[in-house]
Amino acid sequence: MKLTNETLEDLGWKAYFSEQISGDEAQRCHPVRVMAVHRGKIAVSGAGSQGLISPHIPGAGPADDHPTVGDWLLIDGVTLQPIRILNRINLFKRRAPGVRRKEQMLAANVDTLFIVASCNQDFSVARLERYLVLAREVGVHPVVVLTKIDLTDTPEVFAAAARAIEPGLLVETVNGRDPASVACIAPWCGKGETVALLGSSGVGKSTLVNTLRGSDSIDTQAIRAGDATGRHTTTVREMHRLDRGGWLLDTPGMRELQLFDAATGIAEVFDDFVLLAQECRFSNCAHGVEPGCAIRAAIAIGALTSARFDRWRKLAAEDSVNAAQFATRRPR
Numbered sequence: 001m002k003l004t005n006e007t008l009e010d011l012g013w014k015a016y017f018s019e020q021i022s023g024d025e026a027q028r029c030h031p032v033r034v035m036a037v038h039r040g041k042i043a044v045s046g047a048g049s050q051g052l053i054s055p056h057i058p059g060a061g062p063a064d065d066h067p068t069v070g071d072w073l074l075i076d077g078v079t080l081q082p083i084r085i086l087n088r089i090n091l092f093k094r095r096a097p098g099v100r101r102k103e104q105m106l107a108a109n110v111d112t113l114f115i116v117a118s119c120n121q122d123f124s125v126a127r128l129e130r131y132l133v134l135a136r137e138v139g140v141h142p143v144v145v146l147t148k149i150d151l152t153d154t155p156e157v158f159a160a161a162a163r164a165i166e167p168g169l170l171v172e173t174v175n176g177r178d179p180a181s182v183a184c185i186a187p188w189c190g191k192g193e194t195v196a197l198l199g200s201s202g203v204g205k206s207t208l209v210n211t212l213r214g215s216d217s218i219d220t221q222a223i224r225a226g227d228a229t230g231r232h233t234t235t236v237r238e239m240h241r242l243d244r245g246g247w248l249l250d251t252p253g254m255r256e257l258q259l260f261d262a263a264t265g266i267a268e269v270f271d272d273f274v275l276l277a278q279e280c281r282f283s284n285c286a287h288g289v290e291p292g293c294a295i296r297a298a299i300a301i302g303a304l305t306s307a308r309f310d311r312w313r314k315l316a317a318e319d320s321v322n323a324a325q326f327a328t329r330r331p332r
């Protein structure tokens, strides 16, 4: 292990983790955070030291939990072997690509999720809602970041559309290339804070990351003229240090997250519909032609919009199809 001058707090340590450690463990073990996952090795940082260690937890089988980026591990003070993974605050995972579908862990213990969208023709409330469902499902604090305000005369129209999705939703507007403008999201990027980004290709995630890192270490691609899309440029799986002392978890898989098993997240983002559905005459009301449908009634008087109703039904249908597919293919 190499010496550093970092403290556990610098790395994102919280009372939630220290409360999990027994007196005996505190004597024998050190907590370290998983900063990067490589083939067969993990890079970890603890109080005053960092290094590469084996990710293998003695006694753990292939199907058992294994360390992922952002995790806190207890390692043996002498052998440096991982003892156990501390309970996570949250965990981003996805279905692994390929035929033998299984879950793949992407990132753990994220404090804030920046949901990134741009103020141009790519802007879509449905897409923001989808990312918000993911944030609610994972249990991470979302902040919507709208980029490219320098390319529109009406950034406030985009911001208002985003704010209307959910009462109290935090929405910030930035020119991702301008450090002064990006300063409005700095409060979530301070010492020990862990952030992650979600957003479609070309919305300006890498640009934002570069500005937050204060360096140009992730190359941004020139946007293709006319179609407002960019190309995928990030291929690392590790925590990046941010200028203000925070950490950015940016993995390629995070950017392509799909919904599955997201019923809880959908219910939270669409809680107005879920609550009202309880007043439908039939408990299994499909909100179509049934008599006594409270949702149809609310739409008829303009209390809810049919556009949002359609987005809710679409997400719920997609989630149940994905969940069913996954269940039938889950390896034994």
Ligand SMILES: Nc1nc2c(ncn2[C@@H]2O[C@H](COP(=O)(O)OP(=O)(O)OP(=O)(O)O)[C@@H](O)[C@H]2O)c(=O)[nH]1
Pocket: 147, 148, 149, 150, 151, 174, 175, 176, 177, 199, 200, 201, 202, 203, 204, 205, 206, 207, 208, 219, 220, 221, 222, 223, 230, 231, 232, 233, 234, 255
């Ligand atoms: N004018 C302006 N251009 C921006 C802004 N943010 C990003 N861009 C440009 O938009 C293009 C795409 O930005 P990227 O940062 O590569 O987008 P990305 O979301 O990381 O894209 P992927 O890597 O494909 O996921 C680049 O040409 C950026 O310079 C902004 O706030 N204003």
Ligand SMILES: [Zn+2]
Pocket: 277, 280, 281, 285, 286, 287, 288, 290, 292, 293, 294, 295, 296
């Ligand atoms: Zn109904």
